[in-house]
Amino acid sequence: MKTNALNSYVPTLEDILVAHERIKPHVHRTPVLTSSFLNDLTGAELFFKCENFQKAGAFKVRGASNAVFGLDEETAKSGVATHSSGNHALSLSYAAGRRGIPCHVVMPHTAPQAKKDAVRGYGGIITECEPSTSSREAVFAEVEEKTGAEFVHPYNDPRVIAGQGTCSKELMEQTDGLDMVIAPIGGGGMVSGTCLTLSNLAPEVKIFAAEPEQADDAARSLRAGHIIADDAPKTVADGLKVPLKDLTWHFVSNYVSDVLTASEQEIVEAMRLTWARLKIVMEPSSAVPLATILKNKHIFAGKRVGVIITGGNVDLNKLPWTL
Amino acid sequence: MKTNALNSYVPTLEDILVAHERIKPHVHRTPVLTSSFLNDLTGAELFFKCENFQKAGAFKVRGASNAVFGLDEETAKSGVATHSSGNHALSLSYAAGRRGIPCHVVMPHTAPQAKKDAVRGYGGIITECEPSTSSREAVFAEVEEKTGAEFVHPYNDPRVIAGQGTCSKELMEQTDGLDMVIAPIGGGGMVSGTCLTLSNLAPEVKIFAAEPEQADDAARSLRAGHIIADDAPKTVADGLKVPLKDLTWHFVSNYVSDVLTASEQEIVEAMRLTWARLKIVMEPSSAVPLATILKNKHIFAGKRVGVIITGGNVDLNKLPWTL
Numbered sequence: 319m320k321t322n323a324l325n326s327y328v329p330t331l332e333d334i335l336v337a338h339e340r341i342k343p344h345v346h347r348t349p350v351l352t353s354s355f356l357n358d359l360t361g362a363e364l365f366f367k368c369e370n371f372q373k374a375g376a377f378k379v380r381g382a383s384n385a386v387f388g389l390d391e392e393t394a395k396s397g398v399a400t401h402s403s404g405n406h407a408l409s410l411s412y413a414a415g416r417r418g419i420p421c422h423v424v425m426p427h428t429a430p431q432a433k434k435d436a437v438r439g440y441g442g443i444i445t446e447c448e449p450s451t452s453s454r455e456a457v458f459a460e461v462e463e464k465t466g467a468e469f470v471h472p473y474n475d476p477r478v479i480a481g482q483g484t485c486s487k488e489l490m491e492q493t494d495g496l497d498m499v500i501a502p503i504g505g506g507g508m509v510s511g512t513c514l515t516l517s518n519l520a521p522e523v524k525i526f527a528a529e530p531e532q533a534d535d536a537a538r539s540l541r542a543g544h545i546i547a548d549d550a551p552k553t554v555a556d557g558l559k560v561p562l563k564d565l566t567w568h569f570v571s572n573y574v575s576d577v578l579t580a581s582e583q584e585i586v587e588a589m590r591l592t593w594a595r596l597k598i599v600m601e602p603s604s605a606v607p608l609a610t611i612l613k614n615k616h617i618f619a620g621k622r623v624g625v626i627i628t629g630g631n632v633d634l635n636k637l638p639w640t641l
Numbered sequence: 642m643k644t645n646a647l648n649s650y651v652p653t654l655e656d657i658l659v660a661h662e663r664i665k666p667h668v669h670r671t672p673v674l675t676s677s678f679l680n681d682l683t684g685a686e687l688f689f690k691c692e693n694f695q696k697a698g699a700f701k702v703r704g705a706s707n708a709v710f711g712l713d714e715e716t717a718k719s720g721v722a723t724h725s726s727g728n729h730a731l732s733l734s735y736a737a738g739r740r741g742i743p744c745h746v747v748m749p750h751t752a753p754q755a756k757k758d759a760v761r762g763y764g765g766i767i768t769e770c771e772p773s774t775s776s777r778e779a780v781f782a783e784v785e786e787k788t789g790a791e792f793v794h795p796y797n798d799p800r801v802i803a804g805q806g807t808c809s810k811e812l813m814e815q816t817d818g819l820d821m822v823i824a825p826i827g828g829g830g831m832v833s834g835t836c837l838t839l840s841n842l843a844p845e846v847k848i849f850a851a852e853p854e855q856a857d858d859a860a861r862s863l864r865a866g867h868i869i870a871d872d873a874p875k876t877v878a879d880g881l882k883v884p885l886k887d888l889t890w891h892f893v894s895n896y897v898s899d900v901l902t903a904s905e906q907e908i909v910e911a912m913r914l915t916w917a918r919l920k921i922v923m924e925p926s927s928a929v930p931l932a933t934i935l936k937n938k939h940i941f942a943g944k945r946v947g948v949i950i951t952g953g954n955v956d957l958n959k960l961p962w963t964l
Contacts, residue, residue, distance in 0.1 A: 349672040351694060370920045371674060590957060597693045597922040597953035630920035634913060635963060 326476055326565050331518040333480035334511075338487060341383040344416050345373050345484075350492045353595050360611050361619035365496065366592075367489045370600040370630025374412040374440065376405035377485050377508055377628050378472070384481030385470045386413035394419050399467035401447075401458050403429040404557055405629050406472035411442030422467050424458045432633065473507030474563035482511030487519065489624045496523050498618065500607040501626040503527035503536045503577060504558035506566030508628060513573035523624075526617075527570065527577045528607040530555045530585060536562055536570065537577035554582055554638050557603035557629065578617075580609035586638045588612060592627075601629045602638060649799055649888050654841040656803035657834075661810060664706040667739050668696050668807075673815045676918050683934050684942035688819065689915075690812045693923040693953025697735040697763065699728035700808050700831055700951050701795070707804030708793045709736035717742050722790035724770075724781050726752040727880055728952050729795035734765030745790050747781045755956065796830030797886035805834030810842065812947045819846050821941065823930040824949040826850035826859045826900060827881035829889030831951060836896035846947075849940075850893065850900045851930040853878045853908060859885055859893065860900035877905055877961050880926035880952065901940075903932035909961045911935060915950075924952045925961060 351366045369377035386398060397420030400410050407423045414421035423442045425434065426449035434444055447457035462469060470478065485508065486499060499516060503509045509527045516523045529536050533551035539562055547561035562570060570577075580588070589605035592598065604627045611618050611625070674689045692700035709721060720743030723733050730746045737744035746765045748757065749772035757767055770780035785792060794801065808831065809822055822839060826832045832850045839846045852859050856874035862885055870884035885893060893900075903911070912928035915921065927950045934941050934948070 349674075351672075354696075373677075375920065593922050593957055597698065599916050599920040599922060634916055634960070637957070637960075640958060640963070 326474070328565070328568065329476040329480040329483075329514060331514070333476065334483040334487060334515055337380075337384040337480040338484040340387050341380055341481060341484065344383045344387065344413065345379055346371060347488055348372055350489065351596055351598070355595050356591070356608070361615055362611065363622045364611070365489070365493050365622065365624050366596060367485060367624060367626050368598060369485060370598055370604060370627050372629075374405070374408045375629055375631040376409060377482060377626070378405040379409035379412055380484050381475070381478030381481030381507060381511070382406065382409035382470065383413040383416070385475065385477040386410070386417050386419070388477055389468060393468055396466040396468065397421060398470050399423070399458070399461055399465065400470050400472060401425070401454050402472050403433050405631060407437050407442060408440055408631070410470055411437050411440035415441035420465070420467065422461050422465055424454060424461055426454070472560070473505035473510070474565045476565065478507055479510045479514060479565065479569070482508045483515040484511070485626060486512040486515040486624070489626070490515070490520055493622070493624065495622065496520070496624045497621040498524045498526060499624040499626070500526040500528055500611065502555070502558055502603045502606045502628055503529045503570070504603070505560040506536065506562045506570050508626060509574065510566045510569035512626070513569040517573050524575045525573055527574050528610040529558055529577060529579055530606060531579045531581050533559050534579045537579055539567065540570065540574065540577050543571070555585055555601075555603040555606055557601060558606065578610035578614055580606055580613060584609040584613060590639045598627065599630045599632060600627050601632050604628045649797070651888070651891065652799040652803040652806075652837060654837070656799065657806040657810060657838055660703075660707040660803040661807040663710050664703055664804060664807065667706045667710065667736065668702055669694060670811055671695055673812065674919055674921070678918050679914070679931070684938055685934065686945045687934070688812070688816050688945065688947045689919060690808060690947060690949050691921060692808060693921055693927060693950050695952075697728070697731045698952055698954040699732060700805060700949070701728040701732035702735055703807050704798070704801030704804030704830060704834070705729065705732035705793065706736040706739070708798065708800040709733070709740050709742070711800055712791060716791055719789035719791065720744060721793050722746070722781070722784055722788065723793050723795060724748070724777050725795050726756055728954060730760050730765060731763055731954070733793055734760050734763035738764035743788070743790065745784050745788055747777060747784055749777070795883070796828035796833070797888045799888065801830055802833045802837060802888065802892070805831045806838040807834070808949060809835040809838040809947070812949070813838070813843055816945070816947065818945065819843070819947045820944040821847045821849060822947040822949070823849040823851055823934065825878070825881055825926045825929045825951055826852045826893070827926070828883040829859065829885045829893050831949060832897065833889045833892035835949070836892040840896050847898045848896055850897050851933040852881055852900060852902055853929060854902045854904050856882050857902045860902055862890065863893065863897065863900050866894070878908055878924075878926040878929055880924060881929065901933035901937055903929055903936060907932040907936060913962045921950065922953050922955060923950050924955050927951045
């Protein structure tokens with residue numbers, strides 16, 4: 319491993335093993351599904367790790383639970399806090415609720431009512447901000463100051479990355495060896511956890527990341543050799559808009575073989591195909607890996623490939639192929 | 642067991658055990674999913690056996706595979722035949738394809754193109770008839786005569802019932818004991834297989850069947866003490882329109898505690914709820930059990946209940962809650 323100048327603690331294999339024991343009572347060991355139709359179509363042997371069936375509907379509950387249940391009693395009393403309008407907010411609210419501590423979520427007032435309702439449904443306490451980075455940071459600083467809550471970043475946090483790493487640990491246990499693993503990349507929390515697990519437990523397994531062409535900051539970062547952050551990219555894969563940060567960049571730059579991209583149309587088609595053939599409800603973000611496999615068959619043909627389905631929180635009244 | 646005057650062979654536990662070994666290479670051992678949200682909502686502990694993830698998208702592949710792979714070489718050469726425009730046609734085509742023998746399917750020319758394409762996709766040979774029982778029977782007799790193919794009835798066949806019985810055998814193996822099992826009922830193939838398995842392996846487990854109010858022939862049959870068959874009932878649960886026959890009536894009348902019913906709206910709401918919470922794609926028919934649990938909470942509260950999700954073949958462009 320290259321040594322990087324990092325401000326934060328770099329999690330280790332030991333952290334993943336501790337995380338897995340710690341979160342077991344609070345998360346599902348999600349099943350791995352296969353489809354001979356999709357195998358025939360891609361020429362690869364695909365193993366779909368279904369985190370859409372996870373508690374709170376996404377893998378994010380692994381990292382959130384590890385952070386929440388790893389707090390000492392004194393720190394835990396003041397609760398946790400984050401800024402997110404997506405699955406991390408849901409997951410942190412769920413985990414905090416399980417521990418019986420408060421979870422403060424800063425969210426733009428423009429966020430869909432359904433998302434606010436879902437966070438409140440898990441017991442999260444919402445403070446609204448304006449839909450801008452400056453307002454979010456200012457409001458979040460106020461909430462932190464007032465509550466003394468522990469900040470849990472959606473991905474650039476060693477506790478979160480160690481938690482996400484438990485997903486590929488299970489995937490390896492559930493399959494008889496893999497050649498490659500591919501996961502969607504936004505901020506890089508899942509991909510970093512996957513890198514941490516596989517570089518230690520199965521360093522022969524290649525790791526690919528998949529992202530929308532219209533939010534291809536990770537692909538460009540990897541090519542440039544430094545983090546490139548886009549300002550508000552637009553994509554149907556709304557979980558993948560956020561940029562890499564120092565800790566996730568450390569893992570991505572050291573261990574990811576390539577970042578592959580797919581167009582909006584390719585993502586929606588792969589999503590519909592997965593719903594139709596795997597019979598699972600999953601988010602557009604989760605379809606990006608299959609979309610990239612379908613357009614890069616030469617990379618995956620003949621290989622045993624783990625595909626991480628990251629989440630299933632989607633508006634059933636607004637499916638992208640019917641819009 | 643009461644003795645009934647039956648024309649056909651009544652399958653036994655031994656037939657299920659043989660069937661399970663026979664079909665193992667050709668079917669998935671489908672996972673069992675749980676949802677604490679749905680447990681809280683119903684007051685029961687629900688274990689969803691996900692046959693929507695099964696090969697060809699439905700439990701029917703169990704019975705079809707048992708029938709196809711149980712044929713002697715000589716009989717198998719002429720292939721198999723059935724009349725169905727639903728999951729049995731798909732499943733029989735799939736199983737015959739795996740064995741490398743022909744599968745003849747008689748189907749009304751009015752059947753949706755997507756269904757015809759799906760059967761042909763699995764290698765089935767379609768002969769079209771008029772959309773009436775008389776035409777179907779006449780055309781089917783011709784096909785049988787011409788091809789010498791072995792008729793495999795969608796449900797009133799001991800080989801099919803023994804195959805379907807492997808589903809609840811797995812469900813019992815995958816859970817630490819159940820108090821009740823509930824499955825949708827149309828012709829009664831799945832329910833009969835469930836009765837056969839549980840009456841032998843776990844006779845303390847109560848068996849419930851669930852059907853649409855608008856196709857409640859099984860409920861009325863159970864009350865009347867004889868088979869009542871409806872003429873072309875209309876329901877969103879299109880897999881549940883067919884009537885009981887002598888062999889399935891034998892099992893239903895002897896072993897089913899009750900047949901519960903739900904309205905069209907209740908079925909669609911339970912379907913949407915399952916998609917949203919279990920994150921699975923399943924047919925309206927598969928939602929009928931949950932719909933009946935939600936309106937009969939007193940029966941299921943505090944119980945460990947196996948719920949059979951029978952299939953996942955649904956038109957993703959025409960979801961019933963968006964119509």
